[in-house]
Amino acid sequence: MRELNLTEQNNLKVLTENSVSLTLIEPTMTGLKKSIMDATGSVRNYLKSKGVHDYEQQSQGPDHKILIESLLYQDFSIFESRASLYRPTTKKGDPRIWFSGLKSVTSENDILAIISFDQRLHVLNISQLTIDTLISSNLANPVKELISEINRTENTVSQELLNLIGKLAKKGPIPSMLDADTSVGRTLETELGIQINSSREPDYKGIELKAFRANKGNRKNLFAQVPDWKLSKFKSSADILDAFGYTREDDFKLYCTVSAITSNSQGLSLKVNSDINHLIETSDNKRVGDFVVWTLEKLHKRLLEKHKETFWVAADSLIIDGKNHFQYKEIEHTKKPIISQFDILLEQGVITLDHLIKRNSKGRVVEKGPLFKIKPKGLNLLFPPSEKYQLI
Missing domain, CATH: 3.30.70.3570 (MvaI/BcnI restriction endonuclease, recognition domain)
Known part of the structure; x- marks a missing residue:
């Protein structure tokens, strides 16, 4: 993957500060034309750690393809998608991933954040979106709602533990x-x-x-x-x-x-x-x-x-x-x-x-x-x- 520019770095920083666990992927020109992306090591490790998919256990060929409900995000709109996770019969079965409708929200060599949450994969184009502006906006938008829900879920356990220790201190x-x-x-x-x-x-x-x-x-x-x-x-x-x-x-x-x-x-x-x-x-x-x-x-x-x-x-x-x-x-x-x-x-x-x-x-x-x-x-x-x- 190429080096992140300042906008992408800032978007990644904002997502990290908001407890969003993610992985990054870069669709190439060839990948967009063929509707295919390599599931890189970081993508494979992330999906495995989240209990979404383990490519090591997947057999080759179309009969073993896994489909996962997904969402593609833009500033004030959201598109339903499906992620295809598979290993082709050719090229030693190198792991692949693709999202239906992806071409409508990305250009070649954009950087995409893949987020596993609520039994779906969420795709944010951090080359085009301005995450901090969307989060702080007074207008409702799907990015703000997603991050707010992740924050609420992530902080449930910490708030529970904080209350327990607080009672003990008292x-x-x-x-x-x-x-x-x-x-x-x-x-x-x-x-x-x-x-x-x-x-x-x-x-x-x-x-x-x-x-x-x-x-x-x-x-x-x-x-x-x-x-x-x-x-x-x-x-x-x-x-x-x-x-x-x-x-x-x-x-x-x-x-x-x-x-x-x-x-x-x-x-x-x-x-x-x-x-x-x-x-x-x-x-x-x-x-x-x-x-x-x-x-x-x-x-x-x-x-x-x-x-x-x-x-x-x-x-x-x-x-x-x-x-x-x-x-x-x-x-x-x-x-x-x-x-x-x-x-x-x-x-x-x-x-x-x-x-x-x-x-x-x-x-x-x-x-x-x-x-x-x-x-x-x-x-x-x-x-x-x-x-x-x-x-x-």
Whole structure:
């Protein structure tokens, strides 16, 4: 797909700010003449992620074509359409997509936004439409109505969760469940009736919950992700521990923070290799050198999975009758991280990595990470403008 012009970039920005999940496609001159478009990787991934269609499971030929009700949008009109999703018998069955009536609302090399919503596909020509003008117009129009409905639907769960945490905050300080750094989050989830588990999925109906003590300037957890052992010199957390661990009291462990800015006391640091899209952990010991690797693609995927939408809940930590309590007081609500920023923030040391590896008394190596964390002031660099809610 070609580079977006300023109008298209602005339309994409407005749609993103309004919680509209979409994919983009560019009809070529040949495609318009033949009524055919390639379903590119981004289109295929989007349709699959939305549960609309999986081309990988589709057989070739016209008998296996899938038709989906669709709508084509102009400034003040809307046209009914049907999307055809198929794999031809020729050319190895390369995935195709087409919308009936598309030629009436697009020209060659326009950029089209495809939006899956309410069991239909909606097509907006972001080369021709002016989305922000239509949204702010006093006149009713189909684009404004679509985005308003998406916004209302997208915000239903967040409003529900906001109300639940708001009620909890009004109860006053809540006794801590346990004496540990994680207690502020565990206590919140327990009070909300969320079962504590090790799932990688967001905590509450697609929203990730991250609670923290407001009076501490600690880094915030983004996600945990082990290296790609197949690409790495070391093949396990035990190898890392054996090479760099230390004895502390009765434990042999490696608890440390690793940054791309400087080497830590173990001589470990990170480096981003954009040419091959790898994050590499390296040692200043020349006999070891680079020892583990993460693909940036995998890290991007984890970030998107975990933080499509997140409530960062700040709490005051109070001692009442000798017991720790939490007063939940503020929420910062973020959506859809900017993936390109993730790599930059790694390079700048705003996002760092924590090893939490220990060999227990039975000789078993336990790894609680590696945890990717972000400095407190880094949230507004990784996410679009957030919303803040005062609970008390």
